[in-house]
Every structure is written in C-alpha cells, then in structure tokens.
Amino acid sequence: MSTAPAPAGDLTARARIIASALDRFAVHGYDAATMRDIAAHAGVSTALVTHHFGTKQALREECDARVVRFIAEKQDASTSPAEVLNQVLGVFGPYLARMLGAGGGSGGEASAVLFDRLLAVARAMIADGAASGWLRPSLDPEAQAAALVLVSVAPFLMLDRLTAWAGGDAEEALRRISVPLAELYTHGLTTDDRLLAAAGLTAEVSR
Amino acid sequence: MSTAPAPAGDLTARARIIASALDRFAVHGYDAATMRDIAAHAGVSTALVTHHFGTKQALREECDARVVRFIAEKQDASTSPAEVLNQVLGVFGPYLARMLGAGGGSGGEASAVLFDRLLAVARAMIADGAASGWLRPSLDPEAQAAALVLVSVAPFLMLDRLTAWAGGDAEEALRRISVPLAELYTHGLTTDDRLLAAAGLTAEVSR
DNA sequence: GCGGGGGCTGTACTCATGTACAGGATTCTG
DNA sequence: CAGAATCCTGTACATGAGTACAGCCCCCGC
Incomplete structure (x- = not known):
C-alpha cells in the first residue's frame, strides 16, 4: 500500500481525510458520522485523523473552511451571484443541509459562518437582480435573502x-x-x- | 386499558412521557435526545419509559401516531386543508422538521407516514385551491404538493x-x-x- | 551511511447511551 | 383487611463513541 509516495498522482492523506469527512458528514450528519468511518473511507487509521486535526470539531471546521474557500473562489471569479449559489449547492448541497439544518451538531454556534456566506451570496444576488430588474424587490430585502437561502437549501434538507x-x-x-x-x-x-x-x-x- | 381513572387534574405518567418525548425530540432531534433526559423532563425514571414503551423507537412511533391523529382530527372537522397545514405546523412544526429533516434518525424508513400525511394534506389543499381558482395549477401537481410541504416545513428545518x-x-x-x-x-x-x-x-x- | 523527524498505526481508556433485571410502593379487589 | 396486580424505581450491563499514548516505518539531510 504505497499511498504515501504518490504526491502528485494521488491526493495526500490529509486531503483524503477532508474529502472523506465532507462525504460522511454530508451522508450521515455531524453527530452520526464517526471518526472511525471517516478514517476507513479515507483509507487511513483513526489515529491519523486525530493526529492531523486533533478533534472531531476541528475536522468539521476544516471542512467548513473548505466550503467557504470554494465560495470565495467562485466569487472572486466574475461569476454571477445566482451562479455561485447554484454551483455551491450543486457541489456541497447535502453537506450544507446537514450543517445548517436542525441538529447540525455541537450546539448552535458551529457553522454560523457557512450561513453568513450563503446569506452574503443571496444578498448580492438580490441586489444584482433588483438592479437588473429581473427580480422583484421585497419589503424586507434582508429577510428575502434569508428566504432565498432557505428555499434553495430546503430540497437538500x-x-x-x-x-x-x-x-x-x-x-x-x-x-x-x-x-x-x-x-x-x-x-x-x-x-x-x-x-x-x-x-x-x-x-x-x-x- | 383503564386510562380513565387517572386524576383529571394532572396528566398520567404515560401521557407526560409522550409529551416530554415530543418536546425533547423537537428540541434535540431523535438521536441526540436521550431516554434519561426524556424521563427527567417527564418527572419519572428512565426505567418507566422502557416499561411503558419498550424501546426508544417504539416511543418515537407513539409520538408520530400522536401527530398523525392530530392531523386526522383536524381533517375530520371541516377545516380547510390550508388551515390544517397551518395548525399542524404551528403545533408540531419543530417536531416535524426534526423527524422529516436530514438525519431524522433510525435509517430512512421511519416517519415515512408523517411525510405521507403532510403530502395528503398538501394534495387536498392544491385540489381545493385549483377548484376554487385561487391557486395556480402546476405542470406536475404531485411535485407541487411535495414542494408545498417542503417550503412550509423549511423554516422549521x-x-x-x-x-x-x-x-x-x-x-x-x-x-x-x-x-x-x-x-x-x-x-x-x-x-x-x-x-x-x-x-x-x-x-x-x-x- | 546513519541518525532523526514526521507520517502513520495498534491499543487502550473514559464516558454516555439504550436496555434488562429484580425489588419496593401504591392502589384496587374480594 | 389481605392479597395481588400494577406502577414505578435503583442498579447494572453491553456497546460504541471520541480521544490519548507509545511505538513502527520510511524519507531526508549531514
């Protein structure tokens, strides 16, 4: 099992763990996903996961950061807000639903950043659409942005x-x-x- | 079963357990809610919960049945489907969200009845609205009913x-x-x- | 060549949870 | 009033979770 000597061809173990965590969190949710299953899916031992990330919560934050970076990259490109929302949901829809939905795990503070980013995208989308005229403005644009995120994520929830x-x-x-x-x-x-x-x-x- | 002799002033222990379970499941979700917390909130011991219901899953099914009965009662009254949906969400919104949402616990089979009932209410509401003309029909009315349930439950999710x-x-x-x-x-x-x-x-x- | 460091693993520990069991308290019946 | 059934409780057990620790193997620089 020479997984280590392949730096370019295959992903590094750390990246595989994050990818596996994103998948397991998306499928089972934060609480139900186990470190052992995440490790097994990444082809490594449980101890390596804690060696790299320390704790389960830290691993989750790493996953969240990955999603946040994905959004930022799409925003930095000249992608329209509507398209950003579409793409992030297409790629991370199930993960976002598990983290933002009821029982996202670990109290209420976690993943607040994710919701904020989606809200920012929705705000930009609404401002964009209102300026272009293809979108009806609301009496409460901020609530409209929240509702847009809500309805967009709902199918995955x-x-x-x-x-x-x-x-x-x-x-x-x-x-x-x-x-x-x-x-x-x-x-x-x-x-x-x-x-x-x-x-x-x-x-x-x-x- | 002589549930009648219970003192009319207070609820019987069994009823208190179900009420507590409905509350704890709604607040923490099925998996995160513990038998001990449910028992403590009902003012009884953990053993009594298992004595009455046997298993956690059975307790959940009892709660589901309670919600289903609530819907049936509202339907038997001449309440309009739209009002039925409003009332059931007003009373059991958080509970329904936890049970229908991602990670409702216990695999995928559980609480399918709840979704079916809500779907039936939505179907009736759509048929009613289409007949009355106050609702725009969809190209896919069945999917429209599902979407109606989805968007209605989404805020609680x-x-x-x-x-x-x-x-x-x-x-x-x-x-x-x-x-x-x-x-x-x-x-x-x-x-x-x-x-x-x-x-x-x-x-x-x-x- | 070789010593050291980092990626990586096996094992073990602590804790919480669902569930089973045996006994005590209470209330209804004859 | 006595007995018994029912309601109810304290305790204990098995399991699976996250996490900590000690050591192995491979690569890298002197």
Whole structure:
C-alpha cells in the first residue's frame, strides 16, 4: 500500500481525510458520522485523523473552511451571484443541509459562518437582480435573502424523504421538485393577496 | 386499558412521557435526545419509559401516531386543508422538521407516514385551491404538493440558524421570514421565464 | 551511511447511551 | 383487611463513541 509516495498522482492523506469527512458528514450528519468511518473511507487509521486535526470539531471546521474557500473562489471569479449559489449547492448541497439544518451538531454556534456566506451570496444576488430588474424587490430585502437561502437549501434538507417520494433516485427527486419551485419563483402560487393579508402586509401593499 | 381513572387534574405518567418525548425530540432531534433526559423532563425514571414503551423507537412511533391523529382530527372537522397545514405546523412544526429533516434518525424508513400525511394534506389543499381558482395549477401537481410541504416545513428545518439571524428570538424569526415567503407565494420572485427555461419547461410553457 | 523527524498505526481508556433485571410502593379487589 | 396486580424505581450491563499514548516505518539531510 504505497499511498504515501504518490504526491502528485494521488491526493495526500490529509486531503483524503477532508474529502472523506465532507462525504460522511454530508451522508450521515455531524453527530452520526464517526471518526472511525471517516478514517476507513479515507483509507487511513483513526489515529491519523486525530493526529492531523486533533478533534472531531476541528475536522468539521476544516471542512467548513473548505466550503467557504470554494465560495470565495467562485466569487472572486466574475461569476454571477445566482451562479455561485447554484454551483455551491450543486457541489456541497447535502453537506450544507446537514450543517445548517436542525441538529447540525455541537450546539448552535458551529457553522454560523457557512450561513453568513450563503446569506452574503443571496444578498448580492438580490441586489444584482433588483438592479437588473429581473427580480422583484421585497419589503424586507434582508429577510428575502434569508428566504432565498432557505428555499434553495430546503430540497437538500429533506432529500431523504424526497428521494423515497421520487422512487429512490435522489437526482430524479431534485429534478422533479425543481419544477414546481421554478413555477413558484416565476408565477407565485396564489392568485390573490390573502397570504399577504395573513402576514399583515395589506396596508403596505395597498398603498 | 383503564386510562380513565387517572386524576383529571394532572396528566398520567404515560401521557407526560409522550409529551416530554415530543418536546425533547423537537428540541434535540431523535438521536441526540436521550431516554434519561426524556424521563427527567417527564418527572419519572428512565426505567418507566422502557416499561411503558419498550424501546426508544417504539416511543418515537407513539409520538408520530400522536401527530398523525392530530392531523386526522383536524381533517375530520371541516377545516380547510390550508388551515390544517397551518395548525399542524404551528403545533408540531419543530417536531416535524426534526423527524422529516436530514438525519431524522433510525435509517430512512421511519416517519415515512408523517411525510405521507403532510403530502395528503398538501394534495387536498392544491385540489381545493385549483377548484376554487385561487391557486395556480402546476405542470406536475404531485411535485407541487411535495414542494408545498417542503417550503412550509423549511423554516422549521433551519429554525436554529434563522433564530440566530433574527437576533435570538425564534418567533420573530418565523414572523420575519414569513414576509418574503408570502411575497413569493403571491407574486413569485423573478420577472421573466429564465428559471422555467433552466428547468427545461419553456416548450411546455410557451405552448 | 546513519541518525532523526514526521507520517502513520495498534491499543487502550473514559464516558454516555439504550436496555434488562429484580425489588419496593401504591392502589384496587374480594 | 389481605392479597395481588400494577406502577414505578435503583442498579447494572453491553456497546460504541471520541480521544490519548507509545511505538513502527520510511524519507531526508549531514
């Protein structure tokens, strides 16, 4: 097992551990994912994981940092905010859902950075869209950004149920759920203002 | 089973355990919630919980059944599907999010009934709305029902992050996020068809 | 050549959790 | 009032988790 002497051809053990952790965290969640499984999936021993990262929480933060860097790189390129959001969800969607969703593990402080970054992307996307005119501005743009993140991540948050619903294929589930979501984004759902009224927005709207 | 002789003033221990389990599962999730914490919150010993329900999974199923019964009761009353969805989310929103969300615990089979019931309510709501004309029909009504459940549960799925985002108050977070969601339901978000095009629906739409 | 250092491993320890078991308290019945 | 069934508890056990420690093997510079 000459995994070590391959510096260029294969990934280094440290990189393999991070990749494995990103995968196991995405599949099982932070709490349910075990150091032993992460190590096994990376083809190393459990002790090496703690040797490189010290603790499970530190490994998680390394994974988070990897995602944050991915977002920053896409932003530095002249990618549009909408495309950044699409790409980060396409690559890290399940991971983000596990970390941002209920029970992301380790109390409430962890992964707050991830949510902030996504929020920043959504804010930029909304500002961009409002300037270009292809996006309807909201009475509360900050909440609109949060809602945009919410609805974008939501399919991954319930991916297991949607997969079962779609007959066992996760890709098919995402594709199928994207249809009514696209319709929602384009036309809305209701034909009157009763929901706005229920939210107490009739006064502002009618003016 | 003579549950009747219980003193009318207080709940029986069994009922207190179920209520405590519903609360702890909602707060910590299935895996993170411990039998000891559930028992302590109910004011009983851990052994009594296993005595009444046998296993943790059985206790969970009892909680699920409680929610299912709540939905059935609301449906039997002449409540509109939309109101049923509102009420069940208002009462069991956090619990449903924990159980339906990623990492609901115990593999993938559990709580499938809950999702089915919500889906049925959403289907009825869509059929009702389409008949009344206050709701835009989708090209894929079944997926539309799933999306409706998804977006309705989503705020509870990320309630922790939204609470932090809103400054620590969960109620305020839900209230604030409901504004752009109501706008989304009413007007949509975009002003053109690019999202429908991206979903490959332009042909169907243009026809 | 060789000594040292870092990547890497096997083993062990501590702790929390779900669950099983045997006994004590309480309440209903005859 | 007595007995018994039911409710309820304290204790203990097996398991799997994260983490710490001591040592091996390979590469690198003097």
